[in-house]
Amino acid sequence: MKINILFFGIATDLIGSSSQEMELPNQSSVASFKEFLLTEFPELQKMSSYAVAINESYATDDILIKENDVIAIIPPVSGG
Numbered sequence: 001m002k003i004n005i006l007f008f009g010i011a012t013d014l015i016g017s018s019s020q021e022m023e024l025p026n027q028s029s030v031a032s033f034k035e036f037l038l039t040e041f042p043e044l045q046k047m048s049s050y051a052v053a054i055n056e057s058y059a060t061d062d063i064l065i066k067e068n069d070v071i072a073i074i075p076p077v078s079g080g
Contacts, residue, residue, distance in 0.1 A: 055070055
């Protein structure tokens with residue numbers, strides 16, 4: 001299935017792009033997507049953690065991804 005991935009913050013710098021279109025196997029969960037993401041973009045291992053949002057809502061590892069979902073990779077944010 002086809003998905004769109006949006007990268008924010010340091011993830012954009014690590015990947016060198018703010019978005020990617022990718023193919024995932026059907027019935028992929030957020031947990032399996034994270035594993036897939038690290039094989040496709042090993043430089044993401046430099047981030048200590050990140051959140052995943054699907055269609056603008058934060059997603060837990062057990063959520064299933066659907067065709068044409070927009071997935072955002074959101075690194076930790078600090079500020080003051």
